[in-house]
Amino acid sequence: MIRMDSVTKRYPDGTVAVDRLTLEIPDRSITVLVGPSGCGKTTTLRMINRMVEPTEGTITLDGADLQRQPVTALRRSMGYVIQNAGLFQHRTILDNIATVPRMIGWGKQKSRERARELMERVGLDASLAKRYPYQLSGGQQQRVGVARALAADPPVLLMDEPFSAVDPVVRKGLQDELLRIQDELGKTIVFVTHDIDEAIKLGTMVAVMRTGGRLAQYAPPAELLSDPADDFVEDFLGADRGIRRLSFFASEGLQLTTAPVVRVDATAEQLAAPDAPYLLVTDVEGRPLGWSEPRDLTAGDIAAERLLPYGRPFVPGTDSLRAALDCAVLSPTGWAVAVDGDGRVTGVASQQTIGEAIRTAHGAADGRTAGPGTDGDRPAGAAGIAKAAP
Numbered sequence: 001m002i003r004m005d006s007v008t009k010r011y012p013d014g015t016v017a018v019d020r021l022t023l024e025i026p027d028r029s030i031t032v033l034v035g036p037s038g039c040g041k042t043t044t045l046r047m048i049n050r051m052v053e054p055t056e057g058t059i060t061l062d063g064a065d066l067q068r069q070p071v072t073a074l075r076r077s078m079g080y081v082i083q084n085a086g087l088f089q090h091r092t093i094l095d096n097i098a099t100v101p102r103m104i105g106w107g108k109q110k111s112r113e114r115a116r117e118l119m120e121r122v123g124l125d126a127s128l129a130k131r132y133p134y135q136l137s138g139g140q141q142q143r144v145g146v147a148r149a150l151a152a153d154p155p156v157l158l159m160d161e162p163f164s165a166v167d168p169v170v171r172k173g174l175q176d177e178l179l180r181i182q183d184e185l186g187k188t189i190v191f192v193t194h195d196i197d198e199a200i201k202l203g204t205m206v207a208v209m210r211t212g213g214r215l216a217q218y219a220p221p222a223e224l225l226s227d228p229a230d231d232f233v234e235d236f237l238g239a240d241r242g243i244r245r246l247s248f249f250a251s252e253g254l255q256l257t258t259a260p261v262v263r264v265d266a267t268a269e270q271l272a273a274p275d276a277p278y279l280l281v282t283d284v285e286g287r288p289l290g291w292s293e294p295r296d297l298t299a300g301d302i303a304a305e306r307l308l309p310y311g312r313p314f315v316p317g318t319d320s321l322r323a324a325l326d327c328a329v330l331s332p333t334g335w336a337v338a339v340d341g342d343g344r345v346t347g348v349a350s351q352q353t354i355g356e357a358i359r360t361a362h363g364a365a366d367g368r369t370a371g372p373g374t375d376g377d378r379p380a381g382a383a384g385i386a387k388a389a390p
């Protein structure tokens, strides 16, 4: 575990970049440093691999003072990834990735084998191996940067705004890839960003820093969203805090009903049976086709194009309550459609049911049981959702 204990960095010109920072960075998880420009994120990251030396305080790695460890060995145990990847322009992709293994004395063959393996791991096609960095897109270069940092299998990965130069779609892909790699390899990752959404998506723990190099809050993302420490953190988190917090609540326990679900080949009797304002019609395999009022359906003559769209369904257990709520909000009937991994309908949920699930989840997260009379001290946004339900 990396531990920073009251660490201060004062640059020679007197700038205090980091001010008495205390952080425990858990092993095998992603810790994100986030905050406005100039708040000391890069300085903090660089003190971990001793590219910058602290003025005061101590940093320990597994209990041992970093100051006592040889810099070269330390840097080898820590991969470093920066914005725009920082690749060697005159070396091929394969040789870029093989840099550190070569440096520490692996043979050429073994180093290149390892590089090929890593290209696959970070989602780069093998056909790119012989290209040079300028022949790759920004997102591909960033993947090479990650592969290069992983090449010698260091336990720690330091990443300084690695994805900030790519467009949002590529960026999402890179973030998903990092989460997958982290899951598979269990690295200890310290990740710097100024994007709070990226921090919330990637971080197991998130350190919000403020100008002057001071720590504003250090907490898991769900806790940041539910209990920001002060106005600065709250402002930094931005709008829709209540809605965004719902991403951390599972939709698994959501009560579904199959009562209003009918197949496209249903008989008149089956169509008349449900007591519901809208029916969800599925194809014969159970995949959703659309909603309709019962009186607009005639047995044997149901045309998919006459049905109301069913919106985007959610997958209970995989998607969060936020996704379920989004489905309900986007659905013309106000009901969300739940499907299994194969896209077959497993049931539907009303906005009211989702509202109740949100209240229960909040109650559980806050260590209380949900129930009437406890709304007053819930986050305003979330309580609003429950109340707004029909």
Ligand SMILES: Nc1ncnc2c1ncn2[C@@H]1O[C@H](COP(=O)(O)OP(=O)(O)OP(=O)(O)O)[C@@H](O)[C@H]1O
Pocket (backbone or CB within 6 Å): 011, 012, 013, 015, 016, 017, 035, 036, 037, 038, 039, 040, 041, 042, 043, 044, 194
């Ligand atoms: N070598 C240096 N000498 C003097 N001041 C420095 C030096 N490096 C950084 N600083 C200052 O220290 C503060 C923190 O810088 P740092 O690079 O750590 O910020 P950051 O949070 O990474 O910012 P950004 O989001 O813009 O990358 C800034 O005020 C910066 O100007």
Ligand SMILES: [Mg+2]
Pocket (backbone or CB within 6 Å): 041, 042, 043, 160
């Ligand atoms: Mg920086």
